[in-house]
């Protein structure tokens with residue numbers, strides 16, 4: 001459910017006409033809906049009900065300060081994977097004591113920064129990382145709260161690039177190796193064991209793999225208890241999918257309810273790390289058709305957004321709906337490839353789309369709120385797009401379009 005709908009053949013973001021936003025801020029333009037973000041966040045939070053829980057929004061999905069600030073005002077926790085993401089959370093007014101730090105390659109300075117700021121927990125992804133955290137914590141005379149990310153070897157049934165819970169993936173430690181690592185952590189002077197964590201992949205469209213993973217974690221939790229290691233939380237990661245085309249993923253409510261039911265009677269705080277399920281359908285990318293051209297009977301709509309703005313189609317062959325901002329019934333519809341100006345054959349936003357459009361029209365790429373702007377780049381020296389947050393009748397520029405001078409900021413000529 002989102003707040004991007006047509007009224008009289010014109011697309012609206014909440015109560016603002018998208019065409020007005022394009023006129024005001026130019027294109028390419030990311031547009032987010034505050035009401036949608038809040039609705040999705042509450043769906044997770046409310047489904048967990050009375051069970052102690054914390055929704056830790058996965059910052060990587062969309063790290064714009066205004067987005068993080070919306071979460072912060074809701075009382076959200078945050079899942080981060082770098083010092084930069086933690087700095088953003090702080091800048092946006094987020095509560096550091098509700099931050100979990102995931103990621104396979106945490107550097108010592110990142111660990112030190114997180115310890116000094118006082119995060120809730122490190123999601124430790126390997127034994128050498130545990131040793132590094134102990135060393136850094138000792139040098140700072142701090143105790144590092146940790147949870148171990150275990151790899152439950154569950155097939156998430158998603159795209160191979162975004163599946164993370166299999167034995168062969170780089171993430172976490174094999175679940176069978178967890179016990180000795182916890183026993184080692186217990187002996188460490190500056191480590192406090194808090195919980196257990198997993199994240200089996202992204203864009204999952206059924207509850208079953210989550211529950212399989214959860215059951216394996218619960219067995220490990222019981223084994224640890226027999227060894228005198230009592231955990232206070234379980235972090236089930238993120239990964240709940242969204243509707244892009246014909247997927248029919250469970251709603252956040254159904255997913256969270258299934259997990260909470262499994263935890264009934266256990267004194268374990270539940271942590272979620274949703275990214276996509278909150279943000280994907282809370283954002284669209286607006287682009288203008290520059291030219292229509294036909295090569296060898298293939299029709300192309302050349303638009304002003306490109307793979308540098310939204311890389312998901314090029315990287316994962318991801319399908320995102322592309323719709324006209326204003327529907328014109330007088331135009332003939334044709335099958336188009338929607339392509340950008342970047343010099344790569346892989347630079348497309350969509351292929352074989354039936355659209356009735358002409359040069360100068362605006363298109364909206366749906367479901368672009370997650371892994372859209374955060375994965376954008378300056379390839380082909382293209383300034384990154386502007387971002388706008390809509391809130392009812394109001395709209396706010398939450399990131400300026402990059403200027404040309406920003407493209408070479410920090411670079412210098414030889415003396």
Ligand SMILES: Cc1ncc(COP(=O)(O)O)c(C=O)c1O
Pocket residue numbers: 058061079102103199201202203237238239240273274275276277
């Ligand atoms: C550790 C961790 N937590 C949470 C997420 C968020 O995932 P999603 O956006 O699929 O909910 C990711 C990314 O897949 C992740 O790697």
Ligand SMILES: N[C@@H](CCCC[NH3+])C(=O)O
Pocket residue numbers: 060162202203312370371
């Ligand atoms: N960036 C990916 C998802 C990877 C999730 C990262 N943990 C996407 O756009 O679908």
